[in-house]
Amino acid sequence: MEYRVLGRTNLRVSALGFGCGNVGGLMVRGTPAERERAVARALDLGVNFFDTAPLYGDGVSEEHLGQALQALRARCLVATKVRVGPVGLDDPAATVTRSLETSLRRLRRDRVDLLQLHDPIRATRTGGEPAASEVLDRILPAFEAMRRAGKIGFVGMTAIGDTPAIHRILQSGAVDSAQVCFNLLNPSAGIPVPPGFPGQDFDRLLALTRAQGIGVVVIRVLAAGALSGELTRHPIAVPAVDPIASGPDYAADVARARALRALVQEGHAATLVEAALRFPLGSEAVSTVLLGYSSIEHLEIAASAVGKGPLSPEALRRLEACWRDMAQGR
Secondary structure: OOEEEOHHHOOEEEOEEEEOOOOOOHHHHOOHHHHHHHHHHHHHHOOOEEEOOOOOOOOHHHHHHHHHHHHHOOOOEEEEEEOOHHHHOOOHHHHHHHHHHHHHHHHOOOOEEEEEEOOOEEOOOEOOEOEHHHHHHHHHHHHHHHHHOOOEEEEEEEOOEOHHHHHHHHHHOOOOEEEEEOEOOEOOOOOOOOOOOOOOOOOOHHHHHHHHOOEEEEEOOOHHHHHHOOOOOOOOOOOOOOOOOOOOOHHHHHHHHHOOOHHHHOOOOOOHHHHHHHHHHHOOOEEEEEEEOOOHHHHHHHHHHHOOOOOOHHHHHHHHHHHHHHHOOO
């Protein structure tokens, strides 16, 4: 397993992370034995970064992760999140404190290594989603208070919402890490995309994170499974999922993913999933690639793919041609 430094935190994180979210579903709907075996195997493979959130199964993911890590007496890095939401904006400090204390009880820990803001960030408050100014002035100071209290190691964010608002937070230096959508269906966080390219333009925010010393946790690396090129989903996975920053719906993402099969047909990767997992590893800004699992088999496949390292320059050139076709609607 390759290890990379999470920005200025100096934490060494495995290039492949263990996502405990609802999309893959293993840590929410798997049996106790399945969950413990998966966490144990991840540790054996060298995975040392586990990411969860209160929203994943309404606290179930945190509870199950805490059970597994305690049973295994595991030494690893644990990250969770806080969703402030419209009600929490009335008193962000109390909301952050209450959410974290509840998460720590579920996780059976005295502290977490990383606490991340889970709200989409807007230019102006929209439907209960906070404006960048509110995040900087009212929410992140509450995170800092938790750091001073020894409850968390570092402060992070989920880089979703309005691109200028996300950039504003990153430029402020107020966060140590960012969860970034960076995948084959939307590479705009790291690579300029052609005019007309579908999906949100993140305007090369990876260059900004690198300049600021902010660690990057890649999320949606498989676009919630669409980059398998298959519409069918694993029985334990969430049955339906909304895309983030890519297409209008899951079926559209799958159709676009199938247009990338040239990477496999021309020998640049053994499978489309492998290509998707290896793609973000080519960026020096990326610290770890987070993936949610439905089974131990998925974990084994991911570890094998990540072990092959970044895609070749030839594969990236082929991708550029595919992206130009996507921009032109072909």
